[in-house]
Amino acid sequence: xxxxxxxxxxxxxxxxxxxxxxxxxxxxxxxxxxxxxxxxxxxxxxxxxxxxxxxxxxxxxxxxxxxxxxxxxxxxxxxxxxxxxxxxxxxxxxxxxxxxxxxxxxxxxxxxxxxxxxxxxxxxxxxxxxxxxxxxxxxxxxxxxxxxxxxxxxxxxxxxxxxxxxxxxxxxxxxxxxxxxxxxxxxxxxxxxxxxxxxxxxxxxxxxxxxxxxxxxxxxxxxxxxxxxxxxxxxxxxxxxxxxxxxxxxxxxxxxxxxxxxxxxxxxxxxxxxx
Ligand SMILES: O=C(O)CCC(=O)C(=O)O
Numbered sequence: 001x002x003x004x005x006x007x008x009x010x011x012x013x014x015x016x017x018x019x020x021x022x023x024x025x026x027x028x029x030x031x032x033x034x035x036x037x038x039x040x041x042x043x044x045x046x047x048x049x050x051x052x053x054x055x056x057x058x059x060x061x062x063x064x065x066x067x068x069x070x071x072x073x074x075x076x077x078x079x080x081x082x083x084x085x086x087x088x089x090x091x092x093x094x095x096x097x098x099x100x101x102x103x104x105x106x107x108x109x110x111x112x113x114x115x116x117x118x119x120x121x122x123x124x125x126x127x128x129x130x131x132x133x134x135x136x137x138x139x140x141x142x143x144x145x146x147x148x149x150x151x152x153x154x155x156x157x158x159x160x161x162x163x164x165x166x167x168x169x170x171x172x173x174x175x176x177x178x179x180x181x182x183x184x185x186x187x188x189x190x191x192x193x194x195x196x197x198x199x200x201x202x203x204x205x206x207x208x209x210x211x212x213x214x215x216x217x218x219x220x221x222x223x224x225x226x227x228x229x230x231x232x233x234x235x236x237x238x239x240x241x242x243x244x245x246x247x248x249x250x251x252x253x254x255x256x257x258x259x260x261x262x263x264x265x266x267x268x269x270x271x272x273x274x275x
Contacts, residue, residue, distance in 0.1 A: 004074050007081040015082055019145035019193035020179065027074050027126065028184035036184075037128050039065050039252075040094070040207070046254040053096040054161055060092045060211075061229060061245050062253030070211045075124055076233050078188060082122050083215045086235030088242075090220075090228060091212035095125075095161070097136050097200035105138070106165030107173070107196040109145075110212075112152050113164065114191070115221035121191040121214040127181035128207035136200040138187075138208065139176040145192035147171075159199065166194060181208075216241070227257055 007015070015021040028036060043063060047055060060067040070089050079087060097103055111119055131137045150171070152164040171194050179187045189195060200206055213233060219241035220228040229245030
């Protein structure tokens with residue numbers, strides 16, 4: 001493993017201005033990345049018939065392997081430089097697109113999905129395999145995080161992994177930037193940036209792990225998501241806003257619980273949060 005570093009002031013400035021950051025050194029080298037993919041295979045064995053990778057949500061609460069990936073010191077160094085010294089992990093999801101798969105992720109802003117306030121959340125997207133424009137890399141709309149939250153609509157696209165999305169014309173789709181990453185590398189994005197991804201028309205699998213981190217000042221509305229649990233990464237929880245989770249003991253374990261975002265909680269939750 002390379003020496004651990006944080007972000008340069010220039011990288012922090014670029015993130016704040018653009019809403020995302022790429023171009024960081026690999027977090028995992030080639031051998032470590034091969035192992036990550038083998039371990040992901042073990043985790044996926046826990047899926048039940050009919051379940052897909054998108055059901056792997058918050059399994060860091062049950063899988064020590066996944067928890068340890070999320071707590072990688074190099075990743076935490078970068079996150080700390082963006083959201084401050086006191087922060088926690090609360091979500092992890094896999095976004096996997098098999099070769100020739102039609103699944104898309106409609107344009108959206110994460111913050112619209114989450115009953116969290118204030119906005120002090122960063123997502124790390126870790127590439128388990130090379131991700132580029134040929135195999136449907138995630139795309140972002142630079143600076144769109146500065147425009148505030150936009151109204152999302154229920155998706156009419158049956159191939160969309162999400163059910164709430166932005167409509168064409170609400171933002172400049174022509175300036176989208178694909179976040180191309182080699183395996184073992186990561187990007188960072190702000191919870192308000194507009195992003196999404198297309199179908200994978202290639203013969204290469206595309207696998208990304210998203211990990212979501214928030215400052216301890218961020219409070220979840222537990223009436224919308226009663227399952228929300230935090231895992232301190234660095235510093236102290238002086239706010240005591242959210243319940244803490246239990247450390248997982250099994251190397252590979254799964255959750256069976258229903259997870260609730262604003263999307264799943266339905267229009268009542270959207271009204272409640274003022275959308
Ligand atoms: O991997 C993708 O295409 C989308 C990921 C995403 O929506 C997210 O990280 O919030």
